[in-house]
Amino acid sequence: MINPTIAAWNIRGFSTSNKVFSCKNLVKSLCLDMIGILENRIHHTSIADPFFLNSHRVFDYEDSCNNFHCSNLGRIWLKWSTDRLDFKPTFISSQMIAGMVIYGNNDPFLLSVIYASNNQDERKTLWNEIRNNSPAVGIPWILMGDFNCCRYPSDKLGGNVLQQNQLYDFNSLIFYANLYDLASVGITYTWYNQRSVMPIHIKLDRMLVNEAWMSVFPRSHYVIKPPSGSDHSPVVLLPGDKFDSQHRFLFKNFWLKSDIFLYLLLSTLPVKPRGQPFAALYSLLKQLKLDIKSKSWACSNSVVSHMESLHRKQEACLSLLNQDCLNESISLNIKNINVQLAEASNQWYSWVSQRAKIKWLAKGEDDLKFLYSRIHLRRNYRRTAISPAMANSNCSFSEAVRDTISHFQRIYNPPRRLTFNILHFPVGNVIPHEYILSLTTPFTDAEIKKAVFSGASNSTPGPDGFNFEFFKSTWIVTGVMVCKAVKSFYHNAYIPNAAKATAITLIPKTNHAEAITDFRPISLCNTTYKIIAKLLAARMKNVMPLIIKGNQSGFIHKRISTDNVILANEILFHYRSIVNSI
Template sequence: MAVWNIRGFNHPDKVFACKNLIHSFKLDLVCILENHINVQSLLDPFFESSHSVFPSESSCHNFHLNSSGRIWIKWNSSKLCFKPALITSQLISGTIWVARQPILQLSAVYASNNSTDRKGLWADISNSNHDNKLPWALIGDFNCCRYASEKLGGAPITMSALKDFNDLIFSKGFKELNYVGFKYSWYNQRNDNPIHIKLDRVLVNDLWLESFAESYCSLQNHSCSDHCPIILHSGLVSQVHHRFLFKNYWSKMDKFWAHLIDVFSKHSVGNPLTHFTASLKLLKECIKKEAWFSINGVKKYLDGLLCKQKELLGLLQDDHNNMRINMAYKEINADIANFTSIFNSWIIQRAKVNWLKKR
């Protein structure tokens, strides 16, 4: 998931930047802050469609509580469900469900610039832990920092300005989630009086650290905003298992038929269906040892043939009547035609598979 103060989601460039972020990090939920969108705009079906960032999208917002459209949470409804429990002008807090099970509590924050208004936000956060048995993450733009060292340039920060935010963190036992990337999340984009400050962050409870011990966040490039988008990573490396796909060109390989005959000529023992399944697995193992199993192997072999063809052509320029070279050139041309056909058959097969996936 991610959070980004994008400074206006009403422009096509900002929508594209958000989609690009989702695609780059394979996100399933994004909290978009400071949208600058009027709630009336959402009544237009075209506007809603053009501002969707997931193919199967659900969302919630607090636009009706603030004219600037402060928080808009969007998620991939085919993967998860976010159920809001508390919506204020500075906070949307709720639970993320996966496969009808509550997984974690999430609070998206976009704090006010006014310190008095932020006191109300701190109170809402203190009262928004609806289920203390769930991991809890607060992500967003808190519009204040924790330490004086988190600001460069501008007027120095007084300790009293940091007190309320730190009091909330200590009273609720929040921890700062480990991060990589930029230290300062906001830059005022000015040359005469540059200011860098850490306004955006991720806070978590102890149960989060126990449940997602490898998790961390990363502060990415500002892109089209003056705030860094923050990506919340699980820290888990998922192993992708590719399904086995029979390649039609295998049937043109003599070695394939040799493996097929050898495997299925073995005497059947036990249940015929079990024997058949075991034979298929054995055939798969035999095929995977061959150089032509992968299309990359075929492409590499074809490239080698093309290089050999070029070499033979060079020899024929000097000795065009040489029967041995002419025969070798003829044979290699036949091999190139054969393997080019094999390569093209795989391209066609793959295109058909991709087409069927989208039907």
């Protein structure tokens, strides 16, 4: 679903013509559907004047809602375009206006526009109002505006350092209300004290959402625009791109416990593989993937449907058992249903935990709601990758994708050097003769198996979709073909394109991205490629200490990059001690 475009802006007075012009310009430039104007400083008697209302109109077809009756000067004035959406207020106080937004054919969602007080005690009243007006489970909820407080010490730059007791109340509200920071792009801080001496920058304005929002609007995010005529920056909710990427095939680990899948694998396995070993292996994987996709049980939704069907059968049997509690056949049916329900629940839990990639799940954590939130949060932050490139409203989605690819191509694909002098290459160490044999010996089946079984079962696979768990659990069937393929690489020094293909994805370095440079690309390699890389790394592990110099501290096991910094500091300290003693 696509959410409407909504902004919240602490304009610091909406009575002057330049402030009205700034709001109109923001609405027009971003095609806003709704805007919350905060700290507008308008007296409640002014809105009774038709000329005043007409001169402060920002939409052609406008309706509005305010809380002017709750304070002497206006604090929140909500305006929306009636030809695009409808807003039904459900709660109004001096610090918040909340209501249901109806947008097109989408399900309604709860919107809470916040302008928190500067007083900490008054903000506690607001936190209680937010808790009391939280929606029912399953209703999307978004809170936006000026919260007048921060979540983290890093949200403030300059001035006194934020203490934990100043952050406690706000973070407690977020925790108990099950809220999350929506992914954001643009500038980092939303308020500036406008001083050249001792400047202070703080992030006071933000957007928070619940888990239902991330489920319904997974591509939504907000942008923090530069301030124009105010010391606060406007925060603008955007729907994200409208292009749905094609889902990659991903092997589900719970399939391995199904007899149907094992039968499918054995029927796909050729009696006598033909051709080059790597080609034969990938021919098997390709055919197996096609066969799996054609089966109805391969979809994760089938597990959910099966669980719902079992729950209905369980309720029906329990109803019959209440009428005839001594009926053995009904009791036996309930027992069988419970066994099937436990098995289906384990399958679904396995799939969700595989997608969430939380390592401490092995210790017994089974909070599926938490796992869903982890999946939705990770997707929400990653899907903002193209947004910094689309900061210019004239830039289309395809142009933004092209610009993003060009950016990383310039970084990772520098122009080739036409000439290269081998004499400029630094002289290294010579590998001792006794290590040469260990590097050049052909790979054994035991080495290959060890490399496979040392891989993480839930590691993200490459384009082929098969992870380490697939090869581990089917080793008795696929092991021979994998060993032959890896050995063929040793003898021929060749990997087919299908095996070495990678899927590149962008990972945000932080939760707030200001530019495309705040993302880093990673390559998702196929498992067979990872197996060969593990074998080569294991061979070179004993040789690397002879090649790497002792002063290199970064990216080395049991060394950290700060070692050299500490060493340099100690040398300078020792040098100063000697100089002072002289």
